[in-house]
Amino acid sequence: MAEFTFLHPYWLLGLLVVPVALALNSQYRTKKSSLIAPHLAKMLGHSVKTKHYFAVWGVAWAVACIALAGPSWQTNTRPSFELSQNRVLVLDMSRSMYATDVKPNRLSQTRYKALDLLPKWKEGSTGLVAYAGDAYTLSPLTTDSSTLAGIIENLSPELMPYQGSNLPSAIETAVNQFTQAGVSQGDIVLLADDLDDTELSRSLALLNGKNIRVSVLAIGTATGAPIALPDGSLMKNRQGNTVVAKTNLKNLQKLAKETGGLFVPIQHNNRDVENIATFTNNASHSLGAKQSDDVKTDSRLNGGFWLLPLLLFPAALLFRRGMIWVLIATVLPMTWTPKAEANAFLNQNQKGEQLYQQGEFEKAQSTFTDPNWKGAASYQAGDYESAIEAFSNNPSLNGRYNLANALAQNGQLEDAEKLYEQLIKEKPDFDAAKKNLSVVEEKLKQQQQQQQQQQQQQQQQQQQQQQQQQQQQQ
DSSP states (O other): OOOOEESSGGGGGGGGHHHHHHHHHHHHHHHHHTTSOHHHHHHHTHHHHHHHHHHHHHHHHHHHHHHHTOEEOEEEEEEOOOOSOEEEEEEEOSGGGGBOSSSSOHHHHHHHHHHHHGGGOOSSEEEEEEESSSEEEEEEEESOHHHHHHHHTTOOGGGOSSOSOOHHHHHHHHHHHHHHTTOSEEEEEEEESOOOHHHHHHHHHHHTTSEEEEEEEEOSOSSOEEBBOTTSOBOBOTTSOBOEEOOOHHHHHHHHHHTTOOEEEOOSSSHHHHHHHHHHHOTTSTTOOOOGGGOEEEEEEOOGGGGGGGGHHHHHHHHTTTTHHHHHHHHHHHHOOOOGGGSSOOSHHHHHHHHHHTTOHHHHHHHOOSHHHHHHHHHHTTOHHHHHHHHTTOOSHHHHHHHHHHHHHTTOHHHHHHHHHHHHHHOTTOHHHHHHHHHHHHHHHHHHHHHHHHHHHHHHHHHHHHHHHHHHHO
């Protein structure tokens, strides 16, 4: 028998409702007793009925709270499902990402590098976490890189509900992804621009004893730069001085070193991405690759359901008074567990993002208010005209890349070709644009060949018609 514990101990706080309710009821009865003569109240059965009602209600509530707390005294050992390579991509979305020490800014470079990493991970699964003042799961471990790319292209600090920089929360969220997938080891790939001493110590404590490496691609420079906000203004502190965001390369490097990961500062070429990809693709790293049959995971069994039959008796007594529906309406919402993605994303764009992840692109298209998200959903739904309209309003490199993709899918190959060429001229290492340009050029070549064949056929038909006319005249 395993050690007794509660899986969800916070539900035990609900037990505090019982003494509070009894105290309020006692106060109410004291006031009421002064209005009715004691011998009449006893004759009417007020005291007995009230005590009976609160006793039943209190027992039912206490049993429900204990059941929801998940009492556990047993464990279940099972084989864990483990792919050879698993990683969680963690992206810093704090306001310092608007710093301009790398061009055009840190945010754009973070997107570029993340998008370049995705196609280089050809095996295993990838999860996605973004963080600022808190961390959020944007995608659990998945093999669908296209969905991850669609999310990354539209990420910005403006979408984060809480500002700040909370890497420990992001580390914890990433570790939970591995745990939920039954994975005992993996890589966290962090793209960030800062890490203070407190965050470093807390992050290392969370990773202590776990077979998880953190590889860091440091965005930004040690000298730093002002933070140019989207409205064109520079971020200032309370004293009115311009904030200069400096990248703490030392702490970021220490995080990677202490966890057995790789540290790479951002580079203008794609060598930083290549190094990270090569390192994380190495399945025979020091953590040791394990076969899924050899890996066992102990999980706690929830014994709370054994208490549910105890609710039947008080439920039967409460049914006559109609209070059973109150109890059900109160308890059922507590048993529902919301998805991690919904914790703080309550605006239309976040609702749309959830629909997007579920593959309901048409619904997401009508839900999004952000033109970039709306364009991405329209593209996935096959509504390329709407996607072109949405992306046309985004002059950024990513926006124009998305526009080129939509133009190509809509058959406007020449326009797409010109746009891809412009993008590659601005960013020579834009591999995705180069790949798409080659596809468009091939399609244009095929179209030209088809047109030439059609022209030749038309010429042959005209020659045959002329020959027939000449023969008829003779």
